[in-house]
Amino acid sequence: MYLRLSCCNIKAMAGKKERPTPSQSRADYFSGGKLAGEEGTIIKDWGGRYPFALIYPNEYSVGMSNLGVQAIYKMLNSESDAVCERVFWENDGKPFLSLESSRPMMDYACLAFSFSYELDYLNLANIMRAAGIPLYSCERDESHPLLIAGGPCITANPMPISPFFDALCIGEAEVILPSVLPILVMDSSREDKLRQLLGLPGVYVSAFHDGHKITRRWTAILDDFPTHSVVLTRNTELGDLYLIEVERGCSAACSFCLVSRAFCPLRFHSLESLLKQAREGLQYRKRIGLVGPVVTDHPEIEGLLSGILDIGAGFSLSSLRLKKLSPRVLELMIAGGAHSLALAPEAGSERLRKSIRKGFTEDDIMQAVGRVAEQPFKQLKLYFMLGLPTETDEDIEEIITLSLKCQTLLDKSQKGCRLTLNVAPFVPKAGTPFQRLGMADMATLENRITRLKDCLSGEGIEVKAESPEWSHVQAALSRGDADMAAVLAEMDKVSLAAWRRAVKKAGINLDHFVLENWGRNAKLPWDMVDLSPRE
Ligand code: SF4
Numbered sequence: 001m002y003l004r005l006s007c008c009n010i011k012a013m014a015g016k017k018e019r020p021t022p023s024q025s026r027a028d029y030f031s032g033g034k035l036a037g038e039e040g041t042i043i044k045d046w047g048g049r050y051p052f053a054l055i056y057p058n059e060y061s062v063g064m065s066n067l068g069v070q071a072i073y074k075m076l077n078s079e080s081d082a083v084c085e086r087v088f089w090e091n092d093g094k095p096f097l098s099l100e101s102s103r104p105m106m107d108y109a110c111l112a113f114s115f116s117y118e119l120d121y122l123n124l125a126n127i128m129r130a131a132g133i134p135l136y137s138c139e140r141d142e143s144h145p146l147l148i149a150g151g152p153c154i155t156a157n158p159m160p161i162s163p164f165f166d167a168l169c170i171g172e173a174e175v176i177l178p179s180v181l182p183i184l185v186m187d188s189s190r191e192d193k194l195r196q197l198l199g200l201p202g203v204y205v206s207a208f209h210d211g212h213k214i215t216r217r218w219t220a221i222l223d224d225f226p227t228h229s230v231v232l233t234r235n236t237e238l239g240d241l242y243l244i245e246v247e248r249g250c251s252a253a254c255s256f257c258l259v260s261r262a263f264c265p266l267r268f269h270s271l272e273s274l275l276k277q278a279r280e281g282l283q284y285r286k287r288i289g290l291v292g293p294v295v296t297d298h299p300e301i302e303g304l305l306s307g308i309l310d311i312g313a314g315f316s317l318s319s320l321r322l323k324k325l326s327p328r329v330l331e332l333m334i335a336g337g338a339h340s341l342a343l344a345p346e347a348g349s350e351r352l353r354k355s356i357r358k359g360f361t362e363d364d365i366m367q368a369v370g371r372v373a374e375q376p377f378k379q380l381k382l383y384f385m386l387g388l389p390t391e392t393d394e395d396i397e398e399i400i401t402l403s404l405k406c407q408t409l410l411d412k413s414q415k416g417c418r419l420t421l422n423v424a425p426f427v428p429k430a431g432t433p434f435q436r437l438g439m440a441d442m443a444t445l446e447n448r449i450t451r452l453k454d455c456l457s458g459e460g461i462e463v464k465a466e467s468p469e470w471s472h473v474q475a476a477l478s479r480g481d482a483d484m485a486a487v488l489a490e491m492d493k494v495s496l497a498a499w500r501r502a503v504k505k506a507g508i509n510l511d512h513f514v515l516e517n518w519g520r521n522a523k524l525p526w527d528m529v530d531l532s533p534r535e
Pocket of ligand 1: 250251252253254257258259260293294
């Protein structure tokens with residue numbers, strides 16, 4: 001499945017600094033007991049192998065529920081000539097060491113970062129300080145590890161962190177890493193390696209980039225790469241689940257959403273492969289977590305859910321399509337142990353839903369909620385966005401009206417289902433149809449959140465809102481250019497006060513990236529990325 005590394009490359013590694021593999025108890029001590037709570041940890045001897053530190057720039061409890069991290073860990077360790085160990089950013093003042101062998105970052109030949117969200121960029125400067133390695137690529141030399149990174153936000157716009165990394169992956173790791181590995185292990189200079197990486201499809205090497213388009217790479221047949229939990233631990237958000245990826249991409253094309261652009265085309269794992277993985281997962285957990293942008297889009301969803309029940313497992317779905325919400329799927333969810341579910345109308349008015357290409361009507365919403373009401377769910381969460389382009393106060397009133405109608409339907413059924421609203425500000429994402437549009441300002445977002453809370457809390461509907469100010473930070477990092485690196489380099493801790501200080505010191509005009517609409521002909525910082533699904 002992956003390119004093998006040659007014997008010459010193994011010999012080339014022989015001169016690398018090596019330390020004996022530490023005993024499990026020593027590693028347990030330095031991991032703060034995390035390893036002791038794991039099943040599936042891969043402990044490989046380093047002898048002659050190319051050592052990767054796989055860094056998730058956030059806490060263990062978050063990162064261990066990330067299937068991307070788990071998949072890369074498995075993939076790199078499946079190479080006989082490589083060893084991959086995990087590193088998480090706990091920010092607890094303790095030595096910054098890998099989990100498996102408690103080694104410092106300078107012991108590794110390559111630090112491979114996996115970013116899920118732009119806000120994790122804010123941890124980078126502190127991570128590199130703790131690692132004792134210069135943050136900027138141009139300040140590192142032959143004595144330092146190479147730094148590479150990937151993730152959906154980097155695929156869409158690698159620019160804000162490009163001055164820090166030697167190479168950035170544009171697309172899916174399964175098809176990029178096999179061509180990167182043989183270059184990394186070569187017995188050649190850092191510059192030679194970077195120049196060779198420059199020639200690979202799906203790899204952005206900012207130091208030598210000549211302006212050519214980089215086409216996103218993607219995996220044609222998902223069944224070639226079953227993606228599921230590899231290391232299981234209870235010390236993570238989804239620790240009671242064995243996670244299995246069901247699909248990548250989405251058949252819808254909502255104008256604000258990165259998923260349908262950064263992961264297109266829509267691809268599924270086969271029913272046969274998913275059930276095989278579920279049977280394996282049942283050895284570790286009683287419940288299977290089915291992961292994907294819209295899990296109910298799987299063409300054999302009912303067969304999948306009933307098949308999982310037949311083998312004696314429960315399950316949880318990460319996402320449902322409102323328009324395809326069949327009563328049978330809801331029945332199966334209850335049988336699988338679900339107590340709550342989430343639907344995403346995103347906007348309250350028909351006009352706004354049309355303008356974001358949501359593709360369903362109020363009748364569709366009410367029909368879906370009516371079906372939920374017939375089942376004994378304890379909680380229904382409705383997701384809405386605020387500050388969408390062209391949104392007015394009238395659209396907020398329509399969210400209130402729609403929510404109250406849903407509440408009435410749920411109350412009528414007398415099954416005790418509680419309604420919760422999760423509202424998040426619209427954040428423009430690179431690569432989407434709304435990439436040129438700015439966000440709503442702080443006052444507008446705060447007023448609209450307050451209006452929703454004032455009108456719905458008294459009706460027994462809880463309204464949870466994401467922070468408008470942090471959403472502005474996210475927008476700056478999503479639409480930022482390479483100048484944003486100067487802000488990230490100044491971050492000494494993750495707080496809004498530290499962010500404001502860093503922005504001021506770097507002299508960045510934040511409004512340009514966060515609030516302003518950009519003209520049709522304005523050059524985009526990420527213009528060299530081609531997200532289209534060519535292969
Ligand atoms: S918002 Fe949901 S339905 Fe729309 S494109 Fe994104 S993943 Fe698909």
